[in-house]
Amino acid sequence: MKVLVPVKRVLDYNLKVRVKPDGSGVDLSNLKMSINPFCEIAIEEAVRMKEGGGGHAKDAATEVIAVSIGPEQAQETLRNALAIGADRGILVKAEGEVEPLAVAKLLKAVIDAEKPDLVILGKQAIDDDNNATAQMLAALLDWPQATFASKIVLGAGKASVTREVDGGLQTIDVELPAIISTDLRLNEPRYASLPNIMKAKKKPIDVKTPADLGVDVAPRLKTIKTAEPGKRQAGIKVKSAAELVGKLKEAGVI
Amino acid sequence: MAVLVIAEHDNTSVKDSTNKVVTAAKAMGGDVDVLVAGANASAAAAAAAKIDGVRKVLHADGATLAKQMAEPLEALIVPLMANYDAVLFPATTTGKNAAPRVAAKLDVMQVSGVIGVEGADTFVRPIYAGNAIITVQDTQAKKVITVQATAFKAAGNGGSAAVETTAAPSGPFKAAFVSEEMAKSDRPELTAAKRVVSGGRALGSSEEFHKVLDPLADKLGAAVGASRAAVDAGYAPNDYQVGQTGKVVAPELYVAVGISGAIQHLAGMKDSKVIVAINKDEDAPIFQVADYGLVADYKTAIPELMDELGKAGV
Ligand SMILES: Cc1cc2nc3c(=O)[nH]c(=O)nc-3n(C[C@H](O)[C@H](O)[C@H](O)COP(=O)(O)OP(=O)(O)OC[C@H]3O[C@@H](n4cnc5c(N)ncnc54)[C@H](O)[C@@H]3O)c2cc1C
Numbered sequence: 350m351k352v353l354v355p356v357k358r359v360l361d362y363n364l365k366v367r368v369k370p371d372g373s374g375v376d377l378s379n380l381k382m383s384i385n386p387f388c389e390i391a392i393e394e395a396v397r398m399k400e401g402g403g404g405h406a407k408d409a410a411t412e413v414i415a416v417s418i419g420p421e422q423a424q425e426t427l428r429n430a431l432a433i434g435a436d437r438g439i440l441v442k443a444e445g446e447v448e449p450l451a452v453a454k455l456l457k458a459v460i461d462a463e464k465p466d467l468v469i470l471g472k473q474a475i476d477d478d479n480n481a482t483a484q485m486l487a488a489l490l491d492w493p494q495a496t497f498a499s500k501i502v503l504g505a506g507k508a509s510v511t512r513e514v515d516g517g518l519q520t521i522d523v524e525l526p527a528i529i530s531t532d533l534r535l536n537e538p539r540y541a542s543l544p545n546i547m548k549a550k551k552k553p554i555d556v557k558t559p560a561d562l563g564v565d566v567a568p569r570l571k572t573i574k575t576a577e578p579g580k581r582q583a584g585i586k587v588k589s590a591a592e593l594v595g596k597l598k599e600a601g602v603i
Numbered sequence: 604m605a606v607l608v609i610a611e612h613d614n615t616s617v618k619d620s621t622n623k624v625v626t627a628a629k630a631m632g633g634d635v636d637v638l639v640a641g642a643n644a645s646a647a648a649a650a651a652a653k654i655d656g657v658r659k660v661l662h663a664d665g666a667t668l669a670k671q672m673a674e675p676l677e678a679l680i681v682p683l684m685a686n687y688d689a690v691l692f693p694a695t696t697t698g699k700n701a702a703p704r705v706a707a708k709l710d711v712m713q714v715s716g717v718i719g720v721e722g723a724d725t726f727v728r729p730i731y732a733g734n735a736i737i738t739v740q741d742t743q744a745k746k747v748i749t750v751q752a753t754a755f756k757a758a759g760n761g762g763s764a765a766v767e768t769t770a771a772p773s774g775p776f777k778a779a780f781v782s783e784e785m786a787k788s789d790r791p792e793l794t795a796a797k798r799v800v801s802g803g804r805a806l807g808s809s810e811e812f813h814k815v816l817d818p819l820a821d822k823l824g825a826a827v828g829a830s831r832a833a834v835d836a837g838y839a840p841n842d843y844q845v846g847q848t849g850k851v852v853a854p855e856l857y858v859a860v861g862i863s864g865a866i867q868h869l870a871g872m873k874d875s876k877v878i879v880a881i882n883k884d885e886d887a888p889i890f891q892v893a894d895y896g897l898v899a900d901y902k903t904a905i906p907e908l909m910d911e912l913g914k915a916g917v
Pocket residue numbers: 354355356357358374375385387388416417418419420444445446447448449452469470471472473474475476477478479480481482483572575730737
């Protein structure tokens with residue numbers, strides 16, 4: 350089984366973004382970028398399908414391909430995925446804003462050529478927080494989807510996926526080929542070892558452009574303003590539970 | 604302009620989030636219809652017909668819609684969009700699962716997690732865990748939008764719209780429901796609750812989490828939430844997680860117990876009206892957003908708080 354994993358380069362999750370004073374966007378200059386945490390979980394799961402881990406049989410996956418859409422530097426994100434254990438990478442070079450719809454169309458073009466049996470994505474990218482790409486891709490391919498996965502059990506021609514939904518957990522069966530998107534509790538990604546980081550440097554990365562894939566990536570939405578969120582008034586420290594209850598009474602919330 | 608709102612419901616009643624999304628839809632101008640897609644959901648359709656300002660309710664009923672899975676919802680909604688300029692989903696796991704499928708089929712980019720509507724084509728939404736707020740203009744012929752319901756006031760229930768039936772998709776679909784484990788609780792639902800009590804890693808175990816927080820929540824009539832750390836460690840179930848990648852809540856009172864206040868957590872609760880933090884580290888970032896901070900060990904603070912609430916007649 351061939352598994353394809355799209356990975357996105359985003360602002361490191363430990364960092365707080367700054368809004369540009371003129372409201373024209375966010376300032377990412379000189380900030381550390383990393384692999385989107387949900388994508389890291391997706392790669393880890395695919396690699397476990399290959400190595401035999403996390404309840405998967407060894408060689409359940411025969412090849413793991415990482416794909417990223419982004420600037421030249423997204424190569425680093427792909428190397429990161431290769432160090433975790435992906436076999437090869439594909440970079441679709443695109444500068445500036447690429448919306449999930451365009452990302453999904455680019456991924457569809459890659460999938461039409463690569464013909465994977467399973468595609469695992471992150472449920473959301475922690476920068477733009479759209480939570481959309483996986484579902485859009487599934488619709489474009491007319492494949493079934495299992496989003497927000499916390500457990501994947503592969504079967505003959507299908508996958509049983511447990512999903513984190515608002516009321517609890519839901520298990521569904523999807524016929525392969527299928528799209529799965531990862532939630533936080535699917536697995537805990539490993540730290541890549543130094544030898545694997547070195548090995549990753551030699552793994553192939555194929556570079557393409559949206560034009561090669563015949564996809565128009567012009568944004569559909571226009572951001573007209575970017576602002577700081579409203580700041581909360583600084584509160585006070587209370588000295589005791591009694592004082593706290595007094596304050597809550599005054600505030601009229603109890 | 605005609606807007607279709609996808610109802611959040613459990614086949615018997617309509618969730619409050621539907622009323623809130625109707626408010627967002629009305630802010631766009633034009634006619635607002637509500638779609639109730641379910642199985643044996645006549646009662647829910649009747650409830651939706653009472654929402655103020657709704658022109659009509661579309662009711663699609665069938666086995667394929669029992670679990671409101673993405674594939675049948677796509678098959679149902681995409682053709683209906685011939686009659687609408689926009690479709691609004693609540694940003695619940697059901698809405699987030701289906702909306703992008705509809706958008707892709709219509710070849711439109713969706714606007715996700717909207718917290719403000721500034722007109723027929725202008726929307727406000729958070730990015731980067733709420734650390735930046737963008738205003739986006741969507742001039743596409745059809746619009747697909749998910750709405751952060753907690754950001755809108757609920758429309759009232761004094762209406763009497765007509766209910767029209769529409770056919771459910773027949774399938775088959777390539778995804779099939781197998782089973783579910785839904786948390787059963789007599790407490791209010793997290794995203795709709797007026798008061799929320801949340802616990803973090805500090806609670807240390809599942810027993811402790813429930814022993815400490817459940818009585819407090821019961822006393823306050825509050826829902827119980829948790830940080831990701833508490834959920835990852837198994838102290839609380841996944842559907843308790845509040846934050847950027849969990850649920851967004853905006854109650855009148857939010858009490859954070861042993862939660863440090865990471866940006867991902869704050870993203871899910873910083874629009875609460877009054878925030879209380881109980882943490883033994885006076886430098887914990889949660890105090891930067893708390894209206895009332897109590898620097899204390901929860902082990903002593905919570906029993907004291909229970910006593911004081913009792914004395915105050917709560
Ligand atoms: C004002 C503004 C300015 C922006 N400027 C830029 C910019 O200069 N450069 C830039 O690169 N982006 C920019 N973006 C972000 C860009 O619009 C998002 O990458 C795009 O909207 C994808 O949305 P998402 O990340 O929320 O997708 P989601 O749907 O949340 O992502 C889910 C999953 O889809 C997959 N995925 C998503 N995107 C990619 C990708 N690119 N490659 C591989 N897999 C992917 C991943 O598996 C990911 O976990 C900007 C956004 C805004 C709002």
